[in-house]
Amino acid sequence: MTRMTNPLILKLEQRDHLSDEEKRALENAISRVRVVEADEDIVREGDRPGESSLLLDGFAARYKIVSNGRRQISALHVAGDFIDLHSFLLKTMDHGVLALTTCRIASVPHATLEKITDEYPHLTRMLWLDTLIDGAIHREWLTAMGRLSAAAHMAHLICELYLRLKVVGRAESDTVQLPITQAELGDTLGLSTVHVNRVLQELRKEGLIRFQGDVLTILDWERLKKVGEFTSTYLSLQNEDR
């Protein structure tokens, strides 16, 4: 397929070298590309998909709904994220994944994933690594949700999203596009919209960040990291043999 580098390849190559053959295998694994509009489901809770969805562009959220329609977003996904790679083995989706913006999604049939795991042991480990990093992010979020102040939690999330977007070439020096509403941030952080606005206001007032529309500028990276108690170890960003 002729298009700019698949963001999943950028994401994996940050962590370890991929051979040309492995990159080709990933490119050829894509059976089709579809567009999902904002607020539409990419996969639904209870689905048994026969393919996994790789996010090429846009923002998506894993979520669950509890009583009274209240929603918890348990993961935010950016370009390069293999949103439901785990459905290959878990089979039944225990949560839904929603497009937060218009998303371009590449579908990878489970049969192809099976072939990759049969034929490419290193690439298989890299895909395993990808789901392990997802797990590490969940642990980090749980800790932040339970034990950080709302302001620190938001700072932590911003640090993480900035680095994840940077890895896949979606950051320009200190600026990223973050088209996520306050309500969605609230559902992610477990906060009311009122608290989200107050926290953003606080971070602005402290000179840490600036929002212009949906463009986020990080004004003081070191202090933002300190406020959010952020260390990037859990993102496994270093390039090494895996």
Place this chain on the structure above:
Amino acid sequence: MPDITLQSISVMIDGGAHDGQLVLSDGHLVAVLSRVTSQETAGGRGQAEGWFLEAGFGPCGPVMSVSPPVFVDVEEAIMWVRNRLDAGLSAH
């Protein structure tokens, strides 16, 4: 039915004073409300401005209830408080 009374109070938020109300049930503090503007609810799905539950206690607190949306007016907030006092753990 418990006697619900209100007491005006200024609440410190974002370094400034906000209009607030203490909500008491038979003289016991059950909730602190503050007046929020549409700026503070921007990007949300619900009510643009109104009264926000800053803190709740007992059946209105986080142990037994989840944070309610912004209330249109004090009457709506009192209705929520009454429901919480009646419901205990059985409903939100």
